[in-house]
Structure formats: C-alpha cells, structure tokens
Amino acid sequence: MASPGEVLVKMENVSKSFGHVNVLRNVNFEIGHNEVVGLLGDNGAGKSTLIKILTGVHTPDKGSIYWKGKKIVHYNVARARDLGIETVFQERALSEQHSLWRNVFMGREATDRWGFINVSKEKKETQRIMRDYMGFTSSALTTDATVGTMSGGEKQGVAIARALHFQADLIILDEPTTGLSLSETRKVLGFVEDIKKRGKACIFITHNIYHVYPVAERIVVLDRGTMVGQFAKSDVTLEELVDRLYLVAKTGSLSGQETNASLSDNATGEEIGQDRQSDMP
Amino acid sequence: MDSNILRESKTQISVSVVFAAILLLFIIGNPATFLSMRIYYSFMVSVPFFAIMALSLTLIVICGEIDLSFPAIMGFSGFIFTTVFHLSGSVGFALFLCVLVGLGAGLLNGLLIVKLQLPSLVTTLGTQFFWMGFTMVASGGLGKTLVPTRESVLYNMMVGRIGGIIPAQILWMVLFAVILWVVLNRHRFGAHIYYTGDNPASARVLGINVNRVKMIVFTQMGAFSAFAGVISSLEVVYFWPTLGQGYLLRTIAAVFLGGTPVEGGIGTIYGTFIGALIIGKLEAGIIAMGMHGFWTQLIYGLIVVVSIAIHSVLRRR
Numbered sequence: 001m002a003s004p005g006e007v008l009v010k011m012e013n014v015s016k017s018f019g020h021v022n023v024l025r026n027v028n029f030e031i032g033h034n035e036v037v038g039l040l041g042d043n044g045a046g047k048s049t050l051i052k053i054l055t056g057v058h059t060p061d062k063g064s065i066y067w068k069g070k071k072i073v074h075y076n077v078a079r080a081r082d083l084g085i086e087t088v089f090q091e092r093a094l095s096e097q098h099s100l101w102r103n104v105f106m107g108r109e110a111t112d113r114w115g116f117i118n119v120s121k122e123k124k125e126t127q128r129i130m131r132d133y134m135g136f137t138s139s140a141l142t143t144d145a146t147v148g149t150m151s152g153g154e155k156q157g158v159a160i161a162r163a164l165h166f167q168a169d170l171i172i173l174d175e176p177t178t179g180l181s182l183s184e185t186r187k188v189l190g191f192v193e194d195i196k197k198r199g200k201a202c203i204f205i206t207h208n209i210y211h212v213y214p215v216a217e218r219i220v221v222l223d224r225g226t227m228v229g230q231f232a233k234s235d236v237t238l239e240e241l242v243d244r245l246y247l248v249a250k251t252g253s254l255s256g257q258e259t260n261a262s263l264s265d266n267a268t269g270e271e272i273g274q275d276r277q278s279d280m281p
Numbered sequence: 282m283d284s285n286i287l288r289e290s291k292t293q294i295s296v297s298v299v300f301a302a303i304l305l306l307f308i309i310g311n312p313a314t315f316l317s318m319r320i321y322y323s324f325m326v327s328v329p330f331f332a333i334m335a336l337s338l339t340l341i342v343i344c345g346e347i348d349l350s351f352p353a354i355m356g357f358s359g360f361i362f363t364t365v366f367h368l369s370g371s372v373g374f375a376l377f378l379c380v381l382v383g384l385g386a387g388l389l390n391g392l393l394i395v396k397l398q399l400p401s402l403v404t405t406l407g408t409q410f411f412w413m414g415f416t417m418v419a420s421g422g423l424g425k426t427l428v429p430t431r432e433s434v435l436y437n438m439m440v441g442r443i444g445g446i447i448p449a450q451i452l453w454m455v456l457f458a459v460i461l462w463v464v465l466n467r468h469r470f471g472a473h474i475y476y477t478g479d480n481p482a483s484a485r486v487l488g489i490n491v492n493r494v495k496m497i498v499f500t501q502m503g504a505f506s507a508f509a510g511v512i513s514s515l516e517v518v519y520f521w522p523t524l525g526q527g528y529l530l531r532t533i534a535a536v537f538l539g540g541t542p543v544e545g546g547i548g549t550i551y552g553t554f555i556g557a558l559i560i561g562k563l564e565a566g567i568i569a570m571g572m573h574g575f576w577t578q579l580i581y582g583l584i585v586v587v588s589i590a591i592h593s594v595l596r597r598r
Binding site: 055087102 | 467468469470472475476479480482483484485486487488489546547
C-alpha cells in the first residue's frame with residue numbers, strides 16, 4: 001500500500017447512484033506513485049463507475065478526490081487529462097475508421113493558435129511513438145494505417161502508447177485483456193510492465209485474476225459497490241487470492257480479512273443487474 | 282499506398298470514374314451539345330444552388346446525423362432577404378440579416394437535436410414543414426421581384442458574370458468547397474466532426490464536446506442554406522415562396538453519391554463536389570440525348586443506388 005507521502009491519487013468516501021441504483025457506496029481508494037494496482041471485481045461490482053469518476057466522466061454524488069495531496073474541484077475529463085490521468089477504456093476509445101496518427105492525437109491535436117493541425121508533426125510523432133512505446137518497426141504498419149484493421153492487442157498498444165506519450169502519471173486500463181488471444185494478452189501485459197518501468201502508476205481493472213496478478217503490486221477487490229478488501233502481492237499467493245475471491249463471490253465478504261467497507265449495505269441483486277447499463281457513458 | 286489513404290482514394294476515384302463515364306456517354310450521345318462550352322456555363326449557373334448546401338450537409342452526415350429542413354430554410358431565408366431588401370433598399374443588410382436568420386434556424390435544429398436528444402431525421406422533417414409553412418403564411422403565397430438588386434455591387438459579386446461569361450456563383454461554390462475541405466481535413470474542429478460520427482462515446486471520454494460539434498454543424502447548415510436561397514433568388518431576380526422545394530433529394534443524393542455513408546464517421550468534400558456535378562449534369566444530359574424528361578428521376582435513382590453500392594463494396598474490401 002502506498003505510504004501517505006507517496007500517494008498519487010486518493011478517493012475518499014465516494015458514492016454514486018444512477019436513479020435508484022446505488023453503484024458505489026463510500027469507497028476509499030488510493031494509489032501511489034509508480035505503483036501498479038489491480039482492481040478486481042465481478043460484472044456489476046462498480047469498477048468502471050469508480051474509474052469514470054476518477055477520470056471525470058461521472059461526477060460523484062458524495063466524496064472527494066485528491067491529486068498529489070490536493071483536493072480537486074470542478075472536475076471533468078479535460079481536467080483529469082491535464083492533471084496527468086489517462087484512461088484506456090474497455091472500448092479503447094479509438095476511432096476505428098481513422099488512421100493511427102489521427103487516433104494518437106484524438107482530442108489532443110497538435111495545432112497552431114488558430115486550431116489548424118500540424119499533420120506532418122503528428123505523423124512524425126506517431127512514428128516515434130510506434131517505435132519507442134509499441135515496439136513496431138514493421139513497415140507493414142504505417143502511421144496512415146486504419147486502426148480498424150489492427151489486431152486487438154495492437155489497438156490496446158495504441159491506446160497505452162497514447163497515454164504514455166502525453167506524460168500521464170497515472171494510466172488506467174479498463175479490462176485491457178478482454179476478448180484477446182493468449183499472445184495478444186501477453187503483449188498487453190508487456191505494455192503494463194513498460195508503464196511501471198517508465199515510472200508511471202497504473203490501475204489495471206479486470207475480473208480475471210490470472211491476468212492481473214503477474215503485473216500488479218497490490219490487488220483491490222470491489223464487490224457490489226463496496227470495497228471488500230485489498231492485498232499486497234507479497235502477502236498472498238495466487239492460489240490464496242483465488243480462494244478469497246471465490247469466498248467473496250459466494251458470500252459477499254472476506255471473513256477474517258481486512259475490509260474498509262461494510263457489506264451490510266450491499267446493493268440488491270436487482271440493483272446490480274442494472275449496474276452495467278448505468279455505467280455506459 | 283497504405284490502407285487508409287487507399288480507402289479514401291478508392292471512394293474518390295470511384296466517384297470520379299462515374300463522373301467521367303457519364304460525361305463520356307453524354308458526349309457520345311450528343312456531341313454537338315456536350316462539346317460546346319455553353320452547356321457547361323449553364324451547369325455553372327444552376328449546380329451551385331444545391332451544391333453549396335450539399336457541401337455543408339456533408340459535415341452533418343459525417344457526424345452521423347441528417348438534415349431535411351435546409352430547403353425550407355433556403356425558402357424562408359429568401360423571403361427574409363426579399364422583405365428586408367424592399368424595406369431597407371440595401372442588398373448587404375438584407376444578406377446579413379438573411380444569413381443571420383439561417384444561422385438561427387440551423388441553431389434551432391441543433392438545440393432540438395442535442396438538448397432534447399430528438400432524432401435528427403424526425404426533428405428536421407418537422408422544422409422543414411414549419412419553415413415552409415411559415416414562409417407561405419408570411420408571404421401570403423406571393424412572390425416578389427428583386428430586379429432593383431441588379432444595380433448593386435453585391436448582385437454582381439454573387440450572381441454576376443465574370444468576364445461576361447463565368448457565373449460568380451460557381452466561384453462561391455469552389456470557395457466554400459475549399460474552406461470546408463480545409464476545416465474538415467486540417468482543422469481540429471474537422472477532426473472532431475469525424476470522431477463524433479465514428480464513435481461518439483470514445484470522443485466524449487477523450488474530452489471532445491460532441492454536443493457542441495453537432496450544434497455547430499447544424500448551425501452552419503442553416504447559414505449555407507440561407508446563402509443558397511439568396512443566390513438562387515438573385516439569379517432569377519425574383520423570390521418565389523416555393524423556393525427550395527425540389528432541392529431536397531438532389532442535395533442529399535449528391536452527398537451519398539460522393540461516398541459519404543449514411544452511418545457517418547467518414548466522407549469527403551471532394552466526393553460531394555463531384556457528386557453534385559454528376560447530379561447537376563444528369564437532367565440536361567438526359568434531355569440532350571433525346572430522352573423524355575420523365576426519365577430523369579428514374580436515372581437519378583439508378584445512378585445513386587449503383588454508386589452507393591460501389592462505395593459500399595470498395596469500403597469493405
């Protein structure tokens with residue numbers, strides 16, 4: 001766990017409802033500088049909502065967010081990106097009908113004061129990003145390649161490289177390995193290790209413990225809108241973690257483990273069923 | 282050549298080939314007409330009226346939306362232009378107010394679609410009837426002359442004949458095409474139009490204000506419709522309350538013929554420009570080839586369907 005002096009971002013007592021559906025209840029979450037945290041939970045646990053609050057897509061109903069010790073007010077997507085929080089969303093946030101260079105600079109175009117795009121600069125930078133961050137040296141994949149024609153792993157690579165290029169301090173990966181083949185998953189895990197090597201922090205959201213365990217230093221477990229526990233990887237083996245997660249799935253609690261949230265106010269099954277729909281941007 | 286450029290080029294090449302093939306057919310069918318410059322001067326007079334709107338509509342279609350109200354805005358703006366001109370005697374002032382009204386009508390579409398989250402097809406169908414009806418009620422169904430505008434410099438700038446031959450409106454059409462091409466391909470706003478049409482959810486999470494983009498594209502459509510209303514009224518120096526009617530389908534056809542798909546996300550100004558030229562020459566060409574005018578719409582339909590099928594197949598390959 002990050003010590004107080006090293007905390008990069010801290011979310012305190014964050015709650016969020018959509019209509020009558022309570023998606024998050026008094027969640028406390030923090031991540032340190034250059035730390036990789038795995039955020040685990042089943043479908044409907046509230047992982048995506050937590051991240052969308054952290055990235056300014058949703059506004060929390062209650063609670064505060066601190067960035068490097070300072071409370072953030074008037075929070076939105078642009079502010080989060082300015083602070084240095086980049087997200088690789090589950091849907092990857094790519095424009096698949098457009099070129100690689102356009103996607104790298106999507107929403108952050110290299111323009112002059114009048115808003116005109118410096119195309120040659122963007123293409124040149126994209127070439128460098130492909131080589132330095134993604135390890136693409138093949139002439140088959142050019143900066144003008146349409147993103148829709150790339151493989152799932154390559155698309156994740158583009159989204160991660162984009163985050164690294166813009167000097168993010170915290171990169172959030174939302175289900176980055178979902179739907180990927182084994183070799184593609186390995187490629188994405190390599191990208192995560194690269195994030196750590198470059199001194200950045202990373203939140204790896206998944207419901208697959210086998211994907212996150214090898215790369216994370218700490219695992220945080222969310223269940224039905226509450227945080228039910230967290231483990232330093234050094235304190236728990238993969239097998240033990242699987243057993244504990246099984247217990248959470250079965251009983252909704254981690255008996256005998258440290259938890260910072262009560263399960264007494266868990267959402268009902270009906271509420272959970274609506275969670276994912278409510279999570280849509 | 283890489284896949285993206287090739288795909289973009291494929292659409293542009295295919296629309297250019299269709300244009301050249303039809304032209305060749307007309308030249309073979311009636312060389313006397315199509316090897317003389319006179320018919321091309323006549324195209325230069327009539328094509329800009331709907332081509333200017335088609336160029337502007339391309340931005341809306343790329344956004345994944347549609348506008349059906351532009352012919353009615355064209356007519357209403359023409360009415361405002363004529364009325365203000367008769368009241369003030371100033372072409373410049375009338376033009377200014379008319380474009381302002383066009384902007385307002387476009388903005389209204391944008392507000393209804395973005396703020397109330399209404400579907401653009403139904404919303405603009407409604408506003409089309411509204412503005413058309415408003416124009417008829419306000420004008421009492423009566424037209425008005427614009428002959429006195431001929432004395433003004435603006436008349437010559439908008440629909441005069443450059444060197445006594447070239448209609449000024451074709452230069453406006455080319456100028457707008459260049460401006461919109463630059464906006465779409467070289468400006469941040471153009472990039473945001475593409476992202477809004479391709480994947481609005483992604484655009485939103487990357488901080489692009491999708492709603493603002495949509496509002497602006499609908500607003501600009503209103504302004505271009507108003508401008509088209511003014512030049513088409515000035516060309517015949519008369520305002521008809523039915524102004525705009527008949528432009529709806531050929532304008533939309535020019536956009537789709539040019540390779541912009543109805544789903545949005547991609548599309549080109551060049552494609553629409555050539556699409557408008559194809560639509561513009563069809564009617565005259567069909568008649569010049571000795572066919573009855575009744576064939577026009579049948580052949581319009583055939584060419585539009587065949588072209589869209591070609592674009593669709595090329596995009597998938």
